[in-house]
Amino acid sequence: QVQLVESGGGLVQAGGSLRLSCAASGLTFRSYAMGWFRQAPGQAREFVAAISWSGGMTYYLDSAKGRFTISRDNAKNTVYLQMNSLKPEDTAVYYCAAARVYSGNDSKRYNYWGQGTQVTVSS
Numbered sequence: 001q002v003q004l005v006e007s008g009g010g011l012v013q014a015g016g017s018l019r020l021s022c023a024a025s026g027l028t029f030r031s032y033a034m035g036w037f038r039q040a041p042g043q044a045r046e047f048v049a050a051i052s053w054s055g056g057m058t059y060y061l062d063s064a065k066g067r068f069t070i071s072r073d074n075a076k077n078t079v080y081l082q083m084n085s086l087k088p089e090d091t092a093v094y095y096c097a098a099a100r101v102y103s104g105n106d107s108k109r110y111n112y113w114g115q116g117t118q119v120t121v122s123s
Contacts, residue, residue: 020119
């Protein structure tokens with residue numbers, strides 16, 4: 001069974017940093033592209049970042065560019081999201097997702113989703 005488990009969320013002051021991890025297990029295909037999404041209370045799910053499984057392609061939400069970095073360690077089946085210069089508007093539950101092909105910001109193409117990890121940025 002495929003399982004994605006996020007970790008690394010927490011409370012941080014504006015301007016601080018957090019590193020999220022997403023550990024994947026039970027993948028039955030050669031490789032998966034990975035993405036990060038977030039959802040704040042009362043708001044729709046929002047794309048944050050995506051990376052091909054090889055790491056050759058990345059794509060970011062405009063407001064995340066220059067602040068967030070998505071990376072991967074294929075040996076560990078783990079994808080990371082390094083978040084710097086955090087802002088209160090970054091507060092949300094962050095979800096990782098896996099896709100059989102690189103899917104960018106298209107949530108419909110992602111096949112598996114984690115349970116999420118809470119990120120709270122105080123002002």
